Amino acid sequence: xxxxxxxxxxxxxxxxxxxxxxxxYSNSASDYFIWYKQESxxxxxxxxxxxxxxxxxxxxxxxxxxxxxxxHLSLQIxxxxxxxxxxxxxxENRKGAQKLVFGQGTRLTINP
Amino acid sequence: DTGVSQDPRHKITKRxxxxxxxxxxxxxHNRLYWYRQTLGQGPEFLTYFQNEAxxxxxxxxxDRFSAERPKxxxxxxEIQRTEQGDSAxxxxxxxxxxxxxxxxxxxxxxxxx
Numbered sequence: 001x002x003x004x005x006x007x008x009x010x011x012x013x014x015x016x017x018x019x020x021x022x023x024x025y026s027n028s029a030s031d032y033f034i035w036y037k038q039e040s041x042x043x044x045x046x047x048x049x050x051x052x053x054x055x056x057x058x059x060x061x062x063x064x065x066x067x068x069x070x071x072h073l074s075l076q077i078x079x080x081x082x083x084x085x086x087x088x089x090x091x092e093n094r095k096g097a098q099k100l101v102f103g104q105g106t107r108l109t110i111n112p
Numbered sequence: 113d114t115g116v117s118q119d120p121r122h123k124i125t126k127r128x129x130x131x132x133x134x135x136x137x138x139x140x141h142n143r144l145y146w147y148r149q150t151l152g153q154g155p156e157f158l159t160y161f162q163n164e165a166x167x168x169x170x171x172x173x174x175d176r177f178s179a180e181r182p183k184x185x186x187x188x189x190e191i192q193r194t195e196q197g198d199s200a201x202x203x204x205x206x207x208x209x210x211x212x213x214x215x216x217x218x219x220x221x222x223x224x225x
Contacts, residue, residue, distance in 0.1 A: 034213070034214075036216075041218075042218055042219070043116075043203050043205075043216035043217050043218045043219045044155065044203070044216045045216070046213055046214075046215065046216075049213060089154050089155075091154070098143070098145070098160050098167070098168055099145065099157035099160065099168065099170075100145075100147075100155070100157065100214060101157070102154030102155050102156070103154050104152070104153055104154055105152075105153075105154055
């Protein structure tokens with residue numbers, strides 16, 4: 001069925017290293033993708049988004065890459081910090097729809 | 113704080129009781145969304161409003177659930193005759209326009225005993 005999923009449930013990296021979190025989606029009609037960060041006990045916090053007419057977008061320490069050929073989305077976090085420890089979700093907004101469809105999430109742990 | 117706010121943050125109730133949650137979106141946002149999130153999972157869409165009109169409801173939203181946004185500003189989500197399976201985090205989000213970025217509130221964590 002249609003879904004947005006993540007390849008790994010957990011990821012540990014050393015502080016200062018770069019991290020890459022991956023996401024696969026199945027609906028080729030999707031035209032908007034978002035990465036959210038969720039800390040314990042809090043709601044999802046917007047990190048970065050990308051529309052389907054782009055393949056890369058950069059923010060502060062974060063980069064999102066979109067490969068429509070293989071329906072793959074990734075979030076790169078540069079020079080990770082302890083505050084980056086959280087669960088990261090990719091979400092998909094399908095063309096013409098209002099709701100976001102979320103994947104299960106990847107728990108990122110930054111080791112000191 | 114001008115973000116999305118939700119009240120209460122935590123609610124413990126006994127099975128069979130009714131509960132009501134409130135969401136105050138960002139003031140100029142005309143779209144408001146409710147999601148439910150269970151432990152270890154991503155949020156799942158429940159329903160959304162454009163101004164005061166409820167335009168879409170998920171199949172997850174059983175007859176025991178009702179949502180309102182009477183004046184196109186704050187919204188309430190009521191669950192009648194709560195069941196243990198209703199235990200979850202209920203998240204509210206708002207956005208300025210169609211396809212716009214959705215900003216989430218802190219959520220209301222419901223525990224049904």
